[in-house]
Each structure stands twice: as structure tokens, then as C-alpha cells.
Amino acid sequence: MVPQSTETLPIRISSDIVMVRQVVRARAAEIGLSLVDQTKIVTAASELARNTLEHGKGGECQVEVLNSTGRAGLRLSFSDRGPGIPDLTVAMRDGFTTGNGLGLGLSGSKRLVNDFEIATKVGEGTRVTVTRWK
Amino acid sequence: MERIPILQMGEFLLVTIQVDMHDRLALALQDDLTNKIVSAGARGVLIDISSLEIVDSFIGRMLANIAAMSRVLDAATVVVGMKPAVAITLVELGLSLPGVRTALNVEKGMDLLRAAGGRAGGPAKH
Numbered sequence: 001m002v003p004q005s006t007e008t009l010p011i012r013i014s015s016d017i018v019m020v021r022q023v024v025r026a027r028a029a030e031i032g033l034s035l036v037d038q039t040k041i042v043t044a045a046s047e048l049a050r051n052t053l054e055h056g057k058g059g060e061c062q063v064e065v066l067n068s069t070g071r072a073g074l075r076l077s078f079s080d081r082g083p084g085i086p087d088l089t090v091a092m093r094d095g096f097t098t099g100n101g102l103g104l105g106l107s108g109s110k111r112l113v114n115d116f117e118i119a120t121k122v123g124e125g126t127r128v129t130v131t132r133w134k
Numbered sequence: 135m136e137r138i139p140i141l142q143m144g145e146f147l148l149v150t151i152q153v154d155m156h157d158r159l160a161l162a163l164q165d166d167l168t169n170k171i172v173s174a175g176a177r178g179v180l181i182d183i184s185s186l187e188i189v190d191s192f193i194g195r196m197l198a199n200i201a202a203m204s205r206v207l208d209a210a211t212v213v214v215g216m217k218p219a220v221a222i223t224l225v226e227l228g229l230s231l232p233g234v235r236t237a238l239n240v241e242k243g244m245d246l247l248r249a250a251g252g253r254a255g256g257p258a259k260h
Binding site for chain 1: 154155156157158187188189190191192217218219220222223224226227228229
């Protein structure tokens with residue numbers, strides 16, 4: 001599927017998370033997501049961008065506008081070259097945290113999107129891809 | 135560094151969050167409020183989040199921390215004005231803001247604070 005538009009945003013400092021939220025909000029509104037769905041994808045983006053910054057030691061977010069057989073969607077890919085996640089089953093559990101958060105980043109954002117994929121390798125990094133369809 | 139203003143109204147503190155807060159700003163607000171509760175001898179804190187378009191786990195934790203810290207300092211906290219879409223998302227994310235009192239708007243929030251302020255040294259109500 002060829003995306004209609006692609007943007008790449010850096011995630012290096014805390015204010016980059018705000019920028020990711022704003023761009024995702026703008027694209028979500030443009031493709032006509034409902035207010036609740038906009039709020040869900042922006043919240044998921046905020047959680048995942050913070051993971052990229054804090055656990056992945058920084059990385060980037062790719063924002064893609066999709067149009068699959070007339071159905072619009074927004075796909076976000078968060079990638080880092082950080083330490084990777086040794087045990088994905090545990091990391092996806094509610095309440096699991098290695099930082100000082102609430103441990104809802106991965107499990108919570110999965111509930112806010114339609115598609116959720118994660119690829120990780122210890123020592124190489126992590127890539128989380130989420131999609132919200134209209 | 136920019137700061138979120140804290141207004142004092144008698145024995146209550148009032149905060150209106152009108153910007154998309156980055157994490158450090160949220161932490162600064164948490165510290166500022168805690169200090170201000172003590173320096174102003176405040177009995178209650180009202181936080182208006184009606185301009186917030188999302189509450190993620192970081193902001194949720196900040197609100198829970200403020201409520202907990204103010205409770206320890208014998209002040210009540212009420213969070214008011216949450217948008218419906220934010221409430222739906224928050225619960226789906228898995229956050230229910232335990233220990234944080236909420237009200238629909240500023241007026242109802244002030245009523246709650248006044249009621250809590252009347253406890254005059256009695257045990258904190260939760």
C-alpha cells in the first residue's frame with residue numbers, strides 16, 4: 001500500500017513529543033477521524049513517542065496517511081536504535097514498567113488503535129507501528 | 135523556562151492548563167503547586183483541564199501526584215472540565231485517576247472544595 005503522504009519527525013527531546021502530538025492531531029483531523037478517534041490516536045502517539053525517547057534513547061516517528069480502497073487511515077511508526085525489549089510478553093502487560101511510568105505505554109496504546117505491530121531485537125532497537133482507520 | 139500560572143483565590147489555588155504541556159512543564163507545575171500549597175496555606179486546589187485535548191499516562195500521573203501531595207499537606211484537589219473524548223480515551227488507555235476527585239465544571243469543583251474545606255482539622259475525605 002502506497003501512502004498518500006509521509007512525514008518523518010525526530011524524537012530527541014521532551015518537546016518533540018508535543019510536536020508528534022500536534023502533527024498526528026492535524027493529520028487525523030484532515031482524514032476525517034471522529035473527535036474520539038483523533039483523541040485516541042493522539043494519545044497513543046504520545047505514549048509511544050515517550051517510549052521512544054525514554055526507553056529507546058530517542059528515534060523518530062513516521063506519519064503516513066493511507067487510503068486503502070477508499071478507506072482512509074493513519075499509520076504511525078516509532079523506531080529507535082535503543083536497547084530493545086528482552087521479553088515482549090512481559091512488556092506488553094498492563095502495569096509492567098522499567099521506568100518511572102505507570103506501565104501503560106504499550107498495552108494502553110494497543111487498545112487505542114486498530115492495528116498494532118511491534119518488532120524488537122535486543123541491542124538493535126524497537127519499532128512499533130500502529131494504524132487507526134476511519 | 136515557561137511556567138503554568140497558579141492563581142490564589144482566598145484559601146484555594148486555581149490552575150488552568152491552556153497549553154499542550156511537555157513533560158518538564160508538567161513536572162514543574164507539580165513542584166510549583168506543592169510549594170504554593172504550603173506558602174499560601176491553601177486548603178484546596180482546583181485544576182481546570184477543559185482546554186486539554188488529551189490526557190496521557192504522564193499527565194494522568196501528574197494529576198494523581200498533585201492530588202496525593204496536596205492530601206498529605208491537608209488540601210483537597212479537584213480536577214474539572216475533562217472533555218468527553220478525553221474521558222473515553224483515558225479509561226480505554228487503562229487510567230482511572232485513582233484518588234483524584236473530579237467535577238464537571240469550575241463551579242461544581244469550587245462547591246466540592248468548599249465542602250471539603252469545612253472539615254476543620256477532621257480526617258480527610260476520599
